[in-house]
Amino acid sequence: MSEAKPLGGRIFTPTVFVCLLFIGVAGFVLVKRFIYGLGPVSNMSDGYPWGIWIAYDVVVGSAFACGGYVMALMVYVLNKGQYHPLVRPALLASAFGYTLAGVSVFFDIGRYAHAYNLYLPWQMNVHSVMFEVAMCIGTYIFVLWLEFTPAFLERWKQKGLNKLLNKVIFLLIALGVLLPTMHQSSLGSMMILAGYKLDPLWQTPLLPLLFLGTALFMGFAMVIFEGTISSRVYNLGDETSMFAKVSRILYWVIAVWMIVRLHNVFVNGHLGDAFSGSFLGNMFLLENLFLVVGMTIIGSSKFRSSARMLFIAAVLILCAGALYRFNVYLIAFKPGAGFSYFPSWGEQMVTYALIATEIAAYTFFVKYFPVFEVHEPVESNS
Amino acid sequence: MQKIKRRDFLKGAAGSVALLSVGVQSQSAEASTAAERGSEHVGILYDSTLCVGCNACMSACKEANDMPPDPTGGSITLDNADDLSENTLNVIKMFVDGNGETKDSAVDGYAFIKRQCLHCVDPGCASACPVSALYKDEHTGIVKYNKNACIGCRYCQVACPYLIPKFEWNDWYPQIVKCQLCDHLIEKGGVSACCSACPTGAALFGKVDDLLKESARRLTMEPGVEYAFPVSSIDAGTVQTHKASEYVPHVYGEHELGGTQVMYMSGVPFDKFGLPDVPKHSYAAIANGIQGTLYKSMVLPAIVFSGLAYFINKHKKMEEAEHDTTNSNEDGGKS
Ligand code: SF4
Ligand code: SF4
Ligand code: SF4
Numbered sequence: 264m265s266e267a268k269p270l271g272g273r274i275f276t277p278t279v280f281v282c283l284l285f286i287g288v289a290g291f292v293l294v295k296r297f298i299y300g301l302g303p304v305s306n307m308s309d310g311y312p313w314g315i316w317i318a319y320d321v322v323v324g325s326a327f328a329c330g331g332y333v334m335a336l337m338v339y340v341l342n343k344g345q346y347h348p349l350v351r352p353a354l355l356a357s358a359f360g361y362t363l364a365g366v367s368v369f370f371d372i373g374r375y376a377h378a379y380n381l382y383l384p385w386q387m388n389v390h391s392v393m394f395e396v397a398m399c400i401g402t403y404i405f406v407l408w409l410e411f412t413p414a415f416l417e418r419w420k421q422k423g424l425n426k427l428l429n430k431v432i433f434l435l436i437a438l439g440v441l442l443p444t445m446h447q448s449s450l451g452s453m454m455i456l457a458g459y460k461l462d463p464l465w466q467t468p469l470l471p472l473l474f475l476g477t478a479l480f481m482g483f484a485m486v487i488f489e490g491t492i493s494s495r496v497y498n499l500g501d502e503t504s505m506f507a508k509v510s511r512i513l514y515w516v517i518a519v520w521m522i523v524r525l526h527n528v529f530v531n532g533h534l535g536d537a538f539s540g541s542f543l544g545n546m547f548l549l550e551n552l553f554l555v556v557g558m559t560i561i562g563s564s565k566f567r568s569s570a571r572m573l574f575i576a577a578v579l580i581l582c583a584g585a586l587y588r589f590n591v592y593l594i595a596f597k598p599g600a601g602f603s604y605f606p607s608w609g610e611q612m613v614t615y616a617l618i619a620t621e622i623a624a625y626t627f628f629v630k631y632f633p634v635f636e637v638h639e640p641v642e643s644n645s
Numbered sequence: 646m647q648k649i650k651r652r653d654f655l656k657g658a659a660g661s662v663a664l665l666s667v668g669v670q671s672q673s674a675e676a677s678t679a680a681e682r683g684s685e686h687v688g689i690l691y692d693s694t695l696c697v698g699c700n701a702c703m704s705a706c707k708e709a710n711d712m713p714p715d716p717t718g719g720s721i722t723l724d725n726a727d728d729l730s731e732n733t734l735n736v737i738k739m740f741v742d743g744n745g746e747t748k749d750s751a752v753d754g755y756a757f758i759k760r761q762c763l764h765c766v767d768p769g770c771a772s773a774c775p776v777s778a779l780y781k782d783e784h785t786g787i788v789k790y791n792k793n794a795c796i797g798c799r800y801c802q803v804a805c806p807y808l809i810p811k812f813e814w815n816d817w818y819p820q821i822v823k824c825q826l827c828d829h830l831i832e833k834g835g836v837s838a839c840c841s842a843c844p845t846g847a848a849l850f851g852k853v854d855d856l857l858k859e860s861a862r863r864l865t866m867e868p869g870v871e872y873a874f875p876v877s878s879i880d881a882g883t884v885q886t887h888k889a890s891e892y893v894p895h896v897y898g899e900h901e902l903g904g905t906q907v908m909y910m911s912g913v914p915f916d917k918f919g920l921p922d923v924p925k926h927s928y929a930a931i932a933n934g935i936q937g938t939l940y941k942s943m944v945l946p947a948i949v950f951s952g953l954a955y956f957i958n959k960h961k962k963m964e965e966a967e968h969d970t971t972n973s974n975e976d977g978g979k980s
Contacts, residue, residue, distance in 0.1 A: 297817065298817055299815070299817060300813070300814055300815045300816045300817050300819060301812075301814055301819070302815040303815065307814070308814070309730075309802060309808065309810075309814075310808065312799035312800075312802035312812060313799065313803060338960075339956070339960050339961060340960070342956075342963070344960075344963075371798075372796050372798050372799075373795075373796075373798075373812065373813075373818070373819040373820075374795050374796050374797035374818060374819070374820075375796070375797070377776075377793070377795060377796045377797070378796050380776040380794045380795075381775060381776060383776075386776045386777050386778075386794050387775075387777070388771075388775055388776060388777045390772060390936070390937075391772065391774055391775040392773070392936060393773060393774070393798060393800045394775035397775055433957045433958035433961050436953075436957045436961075437950055437957050440953050441946060441949055441950050441953055444949075445946060448939075449936070452932055452935055452936055454803075455928060455931055455932040455935065456769050456772065456773050456800075456804040456928050456929060457803050457804065457928070458769070458806050458902075458923065458928035459806065459921055459923060460803075460806075468931060468935055471935060471939070598808060599808075599919070599921075
């Protein structure tokens, strides 16, 4: 089925040591958090009940982890088989991204030992957007690892099991497309309840659609971003032409997204706020600036064939999506009454450590399990 | 192959249009999903013009709910709460303007406000809570908290438009804290502790319907003329005579975000107390409208899922067939 091979090589690289250092410091912060509570280690408050552990680790992080979602969508639903080599690396990054988002939620919720209530039918609040997000993300983490399981089975030479899994994997892939569609849009719906606390440049009934859109374009951009780094670090050969094709789809996703976004702000009568020179107005402009520059790069066929320009465009687009999501959850969230928030040292350390864990675990996996296909990309056949 | 691609594209396009229209529909959906007041719902009418700022309700609240004193204002033993907190379910705050001499005047005056949970008709907190730890009692309409269900996610804090739920940030295993209208006293036939402690009737307990009638009566009063005002509970029969003040012609909570069961009357505009100027439809109803349209009894996700599974299975088989012809690899799919 797949020609992916383990890359082999040293496991304990200097990068991994740096990552372990971060994880150690974060461990110390977390011990404190579990003994003394969230207050002593974080700057969260009754006005800003969510800090970066939700806004970054879950809301932005899960969008960064949408590579697996968009590639599954492309390859299996839209039948673009030529992108197959990109699926497994994207899935792996997604599996780590989502798993660590789940871990972060566990650090963040106050009454973690009561989390089982989410599964008691008489406690479930099916009208709660949080309930839906929790259920979908929980299930999706499981689905992602099952989708990745063929890599384990190939490594451990379990052909029989692999064949069996191959028969039902289409159901898993279908779930792997449905669940992110649901919870990525719901991450947007979640902030509708914040009402007036969220600045009108961001507060709109279209939040679910806009969040789904950012998940898509951030997913595509992440595939290019990760792919470019991996092909450099692990000498996988030149994949630029494949990324160039991905970027053409990305171009249209962003174009549609920007039209919907600007039209919505205009119809709601807030386009003036955007140019008022206020801090939040500038934040809005910055989001769009990142997108416009990113789009301009991938819209030009000359730039598109340059690996470096594609990489820059991907970074800009990831910044745009991340900023949009940060704005909705933290920066444009104004509870009033003198509350303010900036992540504490401890909160930052935990977030850095989660990113470090992701990097360290990813580098280990690609060396030990068959993730990458090491050859020139297969040219399109249609 | 070309054919399939086009059909898929059309399918995808149809999906996006459906999602787009949801946003538009939500405006009309919100009206139909809004919650309503029940005839047995109880609440509090707080009349700022009658409040003398004695803080009797604050100590009564602490005692009735077994809450520790809050030293925020300085002293450790004396309660000196200046705002709601994990230790304080109820607080009297003061608005002051200019020289602060005239009671209930927005200019050069002062006025009091009692902050507590408003017990919304369509509570954002309960709508947010994934595990129904915050829930609305069907009979009394009181918004209660069940710590045995709460997972501590704090979405209720994000969702409450009045910044009411507080979290025990400095506890290793924290809870959400907010006024539950003294439901433990009401169950035994009593009334909210703050209302029984109030010496002037500024905090008045009763059925919401009766309280709304009372507030309408007060709005028709001639300022400066003496009237009878019920004290403690509207059906207790005790009254006091006060000169009516000039009211702002608005009962805060009658319509705010679908209405509340704790309502305010005042001589100064409500925004002076930091109370938000909010629309009549609750954010909860808007969110429910959108989610409801998207996930109508899980039918939509089920349809999408089967569609996806069908296409994925088909495409996967096609891909494997192609693969088999190009590579003669023995572990390809079945053909
Ligand atoms: S005021 Fe806030 S905490 Fe009280 S019922 Fe309404 S939404 Fe819930
Ligand atoms: S913190 Fe507790 S009460 Fe509040 S929404 Fe979460 S589970 Fe519900
Ligand atoms: S109803 Fe009870 S808990 Fe609520 S403010 Fe009054 S005394 Fe406190």
